[in-house]
Amino acid sequence: MSRIGLATHTWGTHTDADEASVQLAAFTEAGGTLVDTSPAYGDGAAQQILADLLGDLVSRDELVLSGCAGVVTHAPGGGVGDSVPAPAAVGPVVDASRRTLLAQLDATLARLGTDHLDIFSVAAWDPFTPSDEVFATLETVISSGRARYAGVRGFSAWQLASMAASAPITAAQSPYSLLARGVENDVIPAARHHGVGVIASAPLAGGILTGKYRDGVPADSRGADEATAAEIRRRLDDDRASRVVDALVTAADGLGTSPLAVALAWIRDRPGIASMIVGARDIGQLTGVLAAETLELPRAIAAALDDVSARSE
Numbered sequence: 001m002s003r004i005g006l007a008t009h010t011w012g013t014h015t016d017a018d019e020a021s022v023q024l025a026a027f028t029e030a031g032g033t034l035v036d037t038s039p040a041y042g043d044g045a046a047q048q049i050l051a052d053l054l055g056d057l058v059s060r061d062e063l064v065l066s067g068c069a070g071v072v073t074h075a076p077g078g079g080v081g082d083s084v085p086a087p088a089a090v091g092p093v094v095d096a097s098r099r100t101l102l103a104q105l106d107a108t109l110a111r112l113g114t115d116h117l118d119i120f121s122v123a124a125w126d127p128f129t130p131s132d133e134v135f136a137t138l139e140t141v142i143s144s145g146r147a148r149y150a151g152v153r154g155f156s157a158w159q160l161a162s163m164a165a166s167a168p169i170t171a172a173q174s175p176y177s178l179l180a181r182g183v184e185n186d187v188i189p190a191a192r193h194h195g196v197g198v199i200a201s202a203p204l205a206g207g208i209l210t211g212k213y214r215d216g217v218p219a220d221s222r223g224a225d226e227a228t229a230a231e232i233r234r235r236l237d238d239d240r241a242s243r244v245v246d247a248l249v250t251a252a253d254g255l256g257t258s259p260l261a262v263a264l265a266w267i268r269d270r271p272g273i274a275s276m277i278v279g280a281r282d283i284g285q286l287t288g289v290l291a292a293e294t295l296e297l298p299r300a301i302a303a304a305l306d307d308v309s310a311r312s313e
Contacts, residue, residue, distance in 0.1 A: 001033060001034050001064045001274065001275055002031060002032045002033040002034050002064070002275065002293075003268050003274075003275050003276070003293065004032060004034070004264070004268070004275065004276060004278060004289065004290065004292065004293055005032070005034030005035065005036055005064075005066065005199065005275050005276060005277040005278065006023065006024070006027045006032055006034065006035050006036065006277075006278070006279075006280075006286075007036050007201075007277045007278055007279030007280075008020070008035065008036060008037050008041055008046045008047075008049075008050060008279070009036075009038070009041045009042075009046065009279055010046075010279055010280075010281055011041065011042060011045065011046035011049045011050070012041070012042030012043075012044075012045025012046045012048070012049055013042045013045070013046075014281050015280075015281055015282070017049045017052065019281075019282055019283065020049050020050075020053065021053055021057055022283045023280060023282075023283055023286050024050075024053050024057055024058060025057060025058070026283060026286055026287070026290070027286065027290070028058050028062060028063075030290045030293065031293070032290070033062065033063055033064045034063075034064045034066060034275055034277075035050070035063050035064070035065055035066065036066045036067075036277045037050055037065060037066065037067045037108070037112070038067060038068050038069075038071075038123070039067075039069065039104050039107060039108055039111075040071050040073070040092070040123075043073070044111065047108060047111045047112060048111060050112060051111055051112045051113055054112060054113060054114070055113070060114050063118075064118045064119065065112070065114070065117050065118050065119070066117065066118065066119040066120075066121065066151075066171075066199075066277075067105070067108050067117045067119070067120055067121070068120070068121040068122065068123040068151075068153055069096075069100065069101045069103075069104030069105050069108070069120070069121075069122070069123060070094060070095060070096040070100060070101055070104070070122045070123035070124055070126065071092050071093070071094055071095070071123045071124060072092070072093050072095050072100060072104075073091065073092060073093070094123070094124045094125070094126045095126060095129070096122050096123075096124070096125075096126035096129045096134050096137075097126070097129045097133065098133055098134075098136070098137045098140075101122065101134075101137050101141075102137065102140070102141070105117070105120060105141060105146055105147070106146075109146065115145065115146075116145055116146055116147055116148060117146070117147045117148070118147070118148050118149065119147065119148070119149050119150075119151050119170070119171055120138075120141055120146065120147035120149070120150055120151070121150070121151035121152055121153045121171065121173060122134060122138070122150075122151075122152050122153065122163075123153050123154070124153065124154050124155075125152075125154070125155055125156070125159045131162060131163070131166070132166075134163070134167070135163070135166045135167040138150040138167045138168060138169075139167065139168065142168055149168075149170040149171065150167060150168050150169055150170060150171075151169060151170055151171035151172060151173065151199075152169060152171075152172050152173070153172075153173040153174070153201075154173070154174060154175075155172060155174070155187070156186070156187070157186030157187045157189070157190040158190075160172050160187060160190050160191060160194070160196065161190045161193070161194065164190075164191075164194035164195075164196055165194070169194065169196055170196060170197065171196060171197050171198075171199055171274065172187065172191050172196050172197070172198050172199070173198075173199040173200075173201050173277065174187050174198060174199075174200065174201065175200070175201050175202040176198070176200035176201070176202075176203060176267060176270075176273070176276075177200070177202060177203045177204065177205045177209060177263070177267065178205070178209060178244050178248075178263055178266060178267075178305060178309040179205040179208065179209065179238075179240070179241055179244060179309065180202065180205060181309060181310070181311075183198070184270075188271070188272040191272060192271075192272050197272075197274030197275075198272050198273055198274060199273075199274055199275045199276065199277060200267050200270075200273055200275070200276040200277070201276070201277045203263065203264055203267045203276045203277075203278060204260060204263060204264070204278065205241075208241055208245065209244070209245065209248060209259060209260065209263040210258070210259055210260040210263075210288075211245050211248060211249050211252075211258075211259040211260075213245075214245060214249075240309070240311070243308050244305070244308055244309050245259065247304060247305055247308045247309075248262050248263055248305070251301045251304070251305065254301075255295070255297075255298075255301070257291060257295055258288050258291065260288050260289065260292070261288060261289075261291045261292040261295050262292075262295070262297065262301070262305075263292075264276065264278065264289065264292035265292045265295045265296075265297040266297060266302055266305050266306075268292065268293075269297060269302065
């Protein structure tokens with residue numbers, strides 16, 4: 001599995017099929033293998049684009065396909081196979097029941113035209129589905145050959161420990177960046193104890209760590225998008241964000257690279273991190289992301305970033 005994974009959450013929305021094709025070609029040519037997918041991305045559009053590229057552009061066997069299930073966009077109680085029509089969309093709803101996990105996984109496999117995922121993860125902790133049911137479902141997924149390995153996403157430390165103690169969990173995907181280091185205190189130690197590899201998501205903190213918000217909010221950025229603006233602006237209001245970005249810019253200038261590459265190299269080298277998932281709207285952004293793979297971050301710079309990003313409390 002490559003140390004940098006390609007996120008496809010913008011495919012079919014901000015990234016069209018032609019651009020996605022260019023991205024996947026560049027990613028695999030650079031040695032990338034881990035590709036992240038979900039039926040929630042673009043309401044299925046991202047998976048359809050990926051399906052069209054598998055085989056023609058890149059062999060399925062060359063990729064480590066990581067997918068998830070357990071989030072639906074309608075309230076429980078209706079849908080395919082029911083006599084009652086599904087209600088109108090009410091936003092994402094966590095549903096890690098056996099029925100939903102297997103149905104979404106099978107739909108993903110059918111859409112992608114493959115018989116298995118390399119990593120299949122429960123997308124979120126579901127407090128309403130018994131843990132034993134989730135355990136048994138993951139065992140079914142593995143034993144039936146639908147997936148090679150099982151994982152979880154966004155779980156807290158106790159949730160991960162609870163799942164890993166009984167289910168065949170191999171990977172845990174969790175937000176981790178220079179501005180979100182809480183997992184170092186609990187999730188990463190729990191993962192290490194249970195022999196689980198951590199895949200960092202949102203390693204650029206919504207783009208803040210690229211430095212593009214230093215002089216304002218670009219019109220085409222997440223900070224200008226109504227759906228994500230509040231979270232981006234909340235982080236930008238934190239003085240620590242400014243200090244971290246300034247440190248990244250200084251380090252990047254000294255190394256002759258970008259703040260983005262420095263931020264990703266720092267995450268890449270952290271203990272317990274197996275890989276990271278990074279998205280890009282276009283090939284220009286992806287080129288900058290891939291540059292991080294060959295960047296050797298001096299220990300002094302890594303230590304300085306560690307200090308400036310640590311919270312005082």
